[in-house]
Amino acid sequence: MRNTEKNKEKWVEKVKYTLEIEDRSNQTFMNYKSHIIRFLY
Numbered sequence: 001m002r003n004t005e006k007n008k009e010k011w012v013e014k015v016k017y018t019l020e021i022e023d024r025s026n027q028t029f030m031n032y033k034s035h036i037i038r039f040l041y
Contacts, residue, residue, distance in 0.1 A: 007040075019032065
């Protein structure tokens with residue numbers, strides 16, 4: 001699987017959806033997002 005922009009956005013959206021289901025705070029999402037972006041880029 002290639003790290004295209006579309007693929008990166010999908011990963012971030014999946015994490016956001018999962019955290020929303022688990023009723024996590026927006027700050028948690030922002031922290032996770034920063035780590036995902038660093039990993040994928």
